[in-house]
Structures are given as structure tokens and as C-alpha cells.
Amino acid sequence: MDPQLWHDYCTSVDAADPVPLSLRQWKRLSQVERRMHIDGLQRWISQLFIETEEMKGVTDAIANTLRRNKDSPPGAKEIFALSGPNAVGKSTFMMRWGRERYLQMITGAATDERGRTVMKLDDDCEADLCPVTWTHIPARAAVKVVNQLILGCYGLPGDGDVGQLTTNAVRAARRHGTQILIFDDVHLLYTDWKGGRFVLDHIKHINTELGYTGTTLVLVGANIEDSVLVRDPQIAGRLTLKPLAPYQVHTIDERRAWQGVVRQLEERVLPHLPAGEPGMLFLELAGELWLRTQGFLGDLKTLVGEAVVAASEDGTHRIVREHLNRIELCARAEGTRRELAQPRRRSARSTRTAPDDWGSAPDGQSAVSQTPQ
Numbered sequence: 001m002d003p004q005l006w007h008d009y010c011t012s013v014d015a016a017d018p019v020p021l022s023l024r025q026w027k028r029l030s031q032v033e034r035r036m037h038i039d040g041l042q043r044w045i046s047q048l049f050i051e052t053e054e055m056k057g058v059t060d061a062i063a064n065t066l067r068r069n070k071d072s073p074p075g076a077k078e079i080f081a082l083s084g085p086n087a088v089g090k091s092t093f094m095m096r097w098g099r100e101r102y103l104q105m106i107t108g109a110a111t112d113e114r115g116r117t118v119m120k121l122d123d124d125c126e127a128d129l130c131p132v133t134w135t136h137i138p139a140r141a142a143v144k145v146v147n148q149l150i151l152g153c154y155g156l157p158g159d160g161d162v163g164q165l166t167t168n169a170v171r172a173a174r175r176h177g178t179q180i181l182i183f184d185d186v187h188l189l190y191t192d193w194k195g196g197r198f199v200l201d202h203i204k205h206i207n208t209e210l211g212y213t214g215t216t217l218v219l220v221g222a223n224i225e226d227s228v229l230v231r232d233p234q235i236a237g238r239l240t241l242k243p244l245a246p247y248q249v250h251t252i253d254e255r256r257a258w259q260g261v262v263r264q265l266e267e268r269v270l271p272h273l274p275a276g277e278p279g280m281l282f283l284e285l286a287g288e289l290w291l292r293t294q295g296f297l298g299d300l301k302t303l304v305g306e307a308v309v310a311a312s313e314d315g316t317h318r319i320v321r322e323h324l325n326r327i328e329l330c331a332r333a334e335g336t337r338r339e340l341a342q343p344r345r346r347s348a349r350s351t352r353t354a355p356d357d358w359g360s361a362p363d364g365q366s367a368v369s370q371t372p373q
């Protein structure tokens, strides 16, 4: 990603939580004020980030990789990779993680007249400080494109032959003080052709070259557990691979974990629903929310967010099932929901199952917990 765009993203601030209104205050709003308040709510909700225990586990695992890489001798470093199905939230999570690291690592650095952080190379020369970079791999990316993407992180041109570009990319990363290089969508690397070996070898080469300055590669990709990238012995031997998965609700523990996520979101939106009560979502609608979203956090945020807006617009100021019924989610969520609603007609090969009865877990205990972990 262009360095200025990445810097702007990292230094941007999430939309503020609007001031909560009581029922009486809502009633006193003019039509225009009401619209403006609901628009503010919508902006805030669309940027809400749901943080989960699983994400904390991933954060700890990356921290361990970084620590080991910092302490290990120069040379090829450990690589961290995050995998998971499409739309589970890999990029969202990693971008936020990258943003936090970037902000930590530029703290205290000198800035130039553009407001960008810089590092001194010698008495009369300085370079932009880019401690964390973010790159999206495009479809069928091979060696040259990977080099051009790295150079693009520093706003540098990508002309020249492959060998020269590799040297330039490695030099640029060193000159700009890069400690973490995040590659998103690595499943798009062009590895499944006869020259695919060169792409893998290139990733290893970059990892070794940048390892001399302690840089860590972080790879993010859809379902990469079985990819040639992860199975390559040289990469696999120094790789920590973590998954992000949608929430499931087959066991009582899984249901409690889901309720915990719903409760977290409920606690954020409840101040804006003055007729709502604690438990409105995580006790009364947790099963319905799972059926609608199949445990995907982005869909959960969209569904609850749209319901908050609908409940504010129609003056009920609390979320009920009818609000959810009127909201259409993405094609995956709606398609799977239809499939789950017709269990008998499911294909024999389908592995998708809906919880038969949200209220009771397989062992007969109540899954509806007042205190989800």
C-alpha cells in the first residue's frame, strides 16, 4: 500500500460513540436532528470492531514470533501466518494489529514538514520511517510483482529487471526501518504453475535477506493451511500458522463463547437503545443471530447495526426479532441460512448443521448462560 495511505490509515481515529439519548430526549428531537443523530449512529456502528478471545490468542502468538526474531541471530527469521475462510475478518484484524504496532513504533520519532515520521540515515540524509508495511497481493502475482509491491510500500518505482528489483526492494525495506512486512491475500500468489517454485523461493529469499535486519514477514491468506506456500519445507520449518474461524454453536461451550461475543456487542449498542434491556440480544436473540450470520463477525455487526438504526427510526428503541427479519445480509449468510432452515432437504454431503434447539445443549444443560465467558 502507498506509504501515505497506510500512514493516514494508521493515524486515523475511529468515529466517536454518539452521545446516548434517553427516550424523552429522542422524542424532543426535530426530524432533522433525529436524522442526523441516526446517521451518526450508523457511521459509528459501521466502524465498530468486535474483539474476541481468539484474536487475543493470535496477538500473543505474533508477539512471540516477533520476540524470538528480535533475539535470534541474523539470517532467516520465523514467519507468522494467519489463515481462515473468506470474510471471517483476517484483513480487518491484521490491519488493526498493524496499525497499533505502527503507532507504537513511530512514537517519539522525528517528523518532517509533511507530518510524516522520518529517520536519520546520516548527517544530511533522512528517510521516511516505515516500521510496518501493508501489501495486498493481486491475482497471479509472481516474483516481479512481489518486488514491485514492496517498493510501492515506500512510494518507489518498480522498473527494471527482476534481479535489480529484488535488490532494490530489500534495500528499501532496510533504509525505511521496516520491522514488519504484512502480505495480505497470499493465497493469490502465483504458485500453481511450472514457475511457481520461483515465487516460493523468492519469499524465502526475502525472508532471509530481511532477516539480517530483524524484519518479520506476516502472511495473511484465505484457507492457506494446505497451500504449497505453507507446506514448503523451508517455510513450514519456521512458520507459526494461526487460524481465525467463524463461531460455531454445537456444544455448550461454543454457545457460551458466541453469547459472550453477542453480549460484548450488546453492551456497546445498549446505551443507544433506551427501551432495551440487558439480555435483549445475548439471551433472547443469540440463537437467531447465529442462524442469520453463522458466526461471522462482520455479518453480526451489520445485522445488529442495521437493527439499531431500524429501532431508532421506528421509535421502538429496542431490538426485537422483527427488526432482524427485515434485514438482508450478504449472499453467503442468506444462502446458508436458507440451507440451515431446511435440514431435511440438505445434501447428504453438506457438513452444515443448525443447532436443533438453542435453549438446550447436547448434554441437556441450558446453553443460555447469564454469564458467558
Ligand SMILES: Nc1ncnc2c1ncn2[C@@H]1O[C@H](COP(=O)(O)OP(=O)(O)OP(=O)(O)O)[C@@H](O)[C@H]1O
Pocket (backbone or CB within 6 Å): 048, 049, 050, 051, 084, 085, 086, 087, 088, 089, 090, 091, 092, 093, 221, 222, 297, 298, 299, 301
Ligand atoms: N472483528 C470484527 N468486528 C467487526 N467487523 C468485522 C470484524 N471482522 C471483520 N469484520 C467485517 O467483516 C467483513 C469481512 O472482513 P475481512 O475483509 O477482514 O475478511 P477476510 O477474512 O479478510 O476476507 P477475505 O479472505 O475474503 O479477504 C468486513 O466488512 C469487516 O469490516
Ligand SMILES: [Mg+2]
Pocket (backbone or CB within 6 Å): 090, 091, 092, 184, 185
Ligand atoms: Mg482479506
